Amino acid sequence: MGCRDTAALNDLELMLLDETADPKALPLSLLKDITNDFSNDRQIGRGGFALVYQGVLESGTVAVKRLSDMCMDEKKFHGEVQCLMKARHKNIVRFLGYCADTQGNMLSYNGKLVMADVRQRLLCFEYMSKGSLRDYISDESCGLEWRKRYQIIIGICQGLNYLHENRIVHLDLKPENVLLDDNMVPKITDFGLSRYFEERQTSQSITSNISGTLGYIAPELYDGEKITIQSDIYSLGIIIIEILTGRKGCPDVEVYLRDGVKGWENH
Template identity: 60%
Template sequence: MADGGQDNELAALEKVLLDKSADPVDLPFSLLKAITGNFSEDNKIGRGGFGAVYKGVLPSGHTIAVKKLFEQFEILDKNFACEIACLVGVKHKNTVRFLGYCSETQHVMRLYEGRSVWADVRQRLLCFEYLPKGCLADYLSDASCRLQWTTCYQIIKGICEGIHYLHQQRIIHMDLNPQNVLLDNNMVPRIADFGLSRRLSGSQSRAITDHKLGTMDIWHQNS
């Protein structure tokens, strides 16, 4: 991880991670590849319909979550743009913190029909705070891990406050489910996965869609 440019990008990422008022930063693909161990299976903490989520470990020891969108997804650019548009400026204790993004197209050699050809590979990634308790679905489905009523109330209240905040920002999540509610160390809920979200214009009062694209997106903690 080494050159001066990457050191500067690491410093910017550390700053936004530690300073909750800081804005998300543009990050190079090489940096995200390095902190996730080249997106190794050992670092994978979740997978959904739009991409896989990896644990990224910074040299300081801090951990973030890196969501790598699938290259072959046909509406990749549209969903990527919509998700960033909704996430930028969203700051609430019950929404996941958006730290940065990467949008690069690389010209690489690939095998095609038995011969090597040059191809454009799109890399689209999003970075978030890492929430070690996993998603709400893990606790609803595991009978041995029943939550106390006070914790259940805290989670319900937090989700409602998060959604109310999003609606005040004219953002409709459109894929709210237990897989997309993450929990921090204190079991405070954070609404995540804005891939299907829509930010309404001033003249709109609702969002209408003809396609249901929401899928399971489960985040868990690796030991």
Template identity: 55%
Template sequence: MSVSPTEMTDSEKLAALEKALLDESAGPIDLPISLLKTITGNFSKAREIGQGSYGVVYKGELPSGGTIAVKKLFPIAGMEDKHFKSEVEVACLVGVKQKHTVRLLGYCSEMQQVMISYHDEFLWANLQQRLLCFEYLPKGCLADYLSDASCGLPWTTRYQIIKGVCEGLHYLHQRRIIHMDLKPRNVLLDDNMTPRIADFSLSCRLSENQSWAISEDMVGTM
């Protein structure tokens, strides 16, 4: 008899996550926050590898020796749910075979009870925790490599990055997905300096009859 994802133990979920890291055909899996706390040292400051407008990214270390990136979204009222769903939905729509988009390995959405201070009293409150797990790309983001023509990356590598980003965008646009916040910090690089487009929290998916859309909210990077 097969076991449903919600009935799996933390150790079974960990095994599934380690398998997904090695198997590029595997889709994102639902993960418990207890497991993500374990692999990030309870979201230790020492494991922090980046921070953006909507969350903090931690390095998650697996028992097998593998490494993943765990993004913990900030609890921004009315926004975190939208950003969370956009990331997961785009990952499922894009699929796992596109080499120029970052792979989403897993996700977590759990309600927790936390103690908060309110008017000199301590109260229990419900806090929705939302996290996303991505493949870890050791070379960081493109923003770290931008320089003038006299130094920095060889031109062959620069061309490889430009071409890869264009191929990734073309793939997204063929699936009617607009990134909405493409910038050097959202282009990550693997060991071979192959670019991967990341952060689909603001992305927009057009319907079949749409060729454009007007955003009513001022979001993204100026």
């Protein structure tokens, strides 16, 4: 390991011990080293646009998100890093660093060797041992006890309120993007679709291609309305209903009320 990597490794080790430390640029070689060159046995998560790997350090474990080169949007990557640099709260997954590496490689194209830029875009976070909230949404017979559900709901609300106070709209809030630590404290993650509002700005125009996850994205965005901080509230409501009922999606109101009353009568 070179001097640069050793210094970066020491910085990353210290960041795990000091929660006030600022995120840093991290070299690709270091992220390869701590994930065993992004080996399959270190893979801990998969999404439509990225793979997540476990990075092992002497002082603990981190999560390394490697964005897909096929789906990479440089503007979105910069926007995600911008939001992550501004989001520091007990209910937001802690951002440790980023890597934006571009190297020229000789590749074969139509029988000729050409020089092509190979981009690597990675993000490094604290490791969340309990996985995502999706793994814990189930019916009452095997789900979380009611007090824990209440604490998780409060934590998500506090994290989202912090984002909105800092003019960040998440735009992809769902159980898969809420992770849980050793104490089952919820932390919001995945800011790939998020938008940051400049000071005095109250809304943003949406693009023609609406992203997000069906069932959680606010319906008004499909009608061409502008993004506001209220765009996340619909998603939050669906998550709360799922936590309370143990069912994915928004159930029949009568079923929701009946199950909710029964649950609280037993506690």
